[in-house]
Amino acid sequence: MEWRHCCDRGRGMNYLLQGIGSLFSALKVVRLLRLGRVVRKLDRYLEYGAAMLILLLCFYMLVAHWLACIWYSIGRSDADNGVQYSWLWKLANVTQSPYSYIWSNDSNSPELINGPSRKTMYVTALYFTMTCMTSVGFGNVAAETDNEKIFTICMMIIAALLYATIFGHVTTIIQQMTSATAKYHDMLNNVREFMKLHEVPKALSERVMDYVVSTWAMTKGLDTDKVLNYCPKDMKADICVHLNRKVFNEHPAFRLASDGCLRALAMHFTMSHSAPGDLLYHTGESIDSLCFIVTGSLEVIQDDEVVAILGQYLCSRMVPE
Numbered sequence: 427m428e429w430r431h432c433c434d435r436g437r438g439m440n441y442l443l444q445g446i447g448s449l450f451s452a453l454k455v456v457r458l459l460r461l462g463r464v465v466r467k468l469d470r471y472l473e474y475g476a477a478m479l480i481l482l483l484c485f486y487m488l489v490a491h492w493l494a495c496i497w498y499s500i501g502r503s504d505a506d507n508g509v510q511y512s513w514l515w516k517l518a519n520v521t522q523s524p525y526s527y528i529w530s531n532d533s534n535s536p537e538l539i540n541g542p543s544r545k546t547m548y549v550t551a552l553y554f555t556m557t558c559m560t561s562v563g564f565g566n567v568a569a570e571t572d573n574e575k576i577f578t579i580c581m582m583i584i585a586a587l588l589y590a591t592i593f594g595h596v597t598t599i600i601q602q603m604t605s606a607t608a609k610y611h612d613m614l615n616n617v618r619e620f621m622k623l624h625e626v627p628k629a630l631s632e633r634v635m636d637y638v639v640s641t642w643a644m645t646k647g648l649d650t651d652k653v654l655n656y657c658p659k660d661m662k663a664d665i666c667v668h669l670n671r672k673v674f675n676e677h678p679a680f681r682l683a684s685d686g687c688l689r690a691l692a693m694h695f696t697m698s699h700s701a702p703g704d705l706l707y708h709t710g711e712s713i714d715s716l717c718f719i720v721t722g723s724l725e726v727i728q729d730d731e732v733v734a735i736l737g738q739y740l741c742s743r744m745v746p747e
Contacts, residue, residue, distance in 0.1 A: 479599050482592045489588060490559055493581055494551035497574075501551075504571050505541075511570050517550055518542050559585035609647055613638065637701040644699055666692035673718045 501514030505525060509515070518524045518541045525541045542550075554567040558581055569578040617638055621631040650669075654662050667674065670692050674680045680688065697720075700706055706724070719736055726734040 479596065482595055486559075486588070486592055489584075490552060490555045493555040493559070493584075494548065496577065497555060497581075498547055498551045500571075500573050500577055501547075504573060509571055513550075513554070513567055513570055513574060514541075514547065516570070517547065517567075521546060555581065558582060559589060561585075561589065606647060610642055613642070613647075633701065633704065637699075637704065640701050641699050650697070663689040663693055666695060669697065670695050672720055677718060 498514070501512050504512040505514050515525060521542050523540060523542050526539055528537050528539055541547075550567060557563050557567075558578065569575045614635075617634060620626075621634065626634070654665060657665065667688055673695075674683070674688055674692075680691075683691070702722075724736040725732045726736065
């Protein structure tokens with residue numbers, strides 16, 4: 427009797443240690459929340475919408491994994507206690523790998539053996555939690571015992587709040603990702619309505635539409651001045667030098683210019699776009715700017731004849747002395 431008692435005590439300590447080990451293993455899963463830091467760092471390299479979408483999907487799957495582990499633990503506990511109508515017991519019968527009990531010499535309670543593989547149990551548990559969290563509910567895996575029903579009720583409440591929060595954010599993110607396209611079409615509609623309201627001639631109206639479309643294709647609707655105003659003066663000068671690097675590198679007038687001179691000049695440069703066929707300057711206009719051609723070419727017309735063609739990086743207008 428003394429030897430039997432010591433064995434039972436040792437077996438109890440073994441189960442206790444296994445339980446503590448499982449608890450610490452479960453707590454380590456919380457470290458997966460550090461993935462949020464990684465995704466937040468991705469925000470520097472991805473758009474805000476894409477980074478948030480990745481973060482929300484990872485968090486959603488993480489919660490589903492946690493709930494699946496709890497769901498499996500409840501089913502295993504009920505099966506160990508002899509409940510033969512729990513979801514785990516029914517899964518064993520469906521997969522034709524039923525559980526069975528054996529009596530060991532050193533224990534007064536039967537021990538559960540056999541049953542489905544660990545992979546099958548986890549996939550089924552994750553499948554059940556996902557169907558509940560997404561409110562699909564096929565019903566082929568259902569709560570049977572009181573513990574399973576109580577947990578399912580709690581999971582439905584949590585999943586309802588999580589579903590509304592995450593997919594509400596997803597809807598907002600998708601709208602933000604398509605906001606540029608919506609802004610583009612809204613601008614085109616405003617231009618068309620303006621032309622119709624003021625009865626602008628068709629030829630002029632087409633020129634305006636061509637200009638708007640070609641300008642959007644180059645700028646994507648971004649306001650360069652607004653972006654530059656976010657930066658301090660020194661950083662703004664560096665960006666301006668980068669934006670005008672083609673002119674500075676290719677035009678002979680800037681070959682001997684110092685870095686300070688280029689930075690000062692770049693702050694006063696502005697980039698403009700013209701649609702094909704537009705008249706930029708008319709005869710008799712006052713001259714107040716110096717222009718450099720970055721892309722394309724300009725025609726100099728006199729008496730309806732082309733007298734010169736200005737190519738890239740050539741001055742198209744000089745400031746008079």
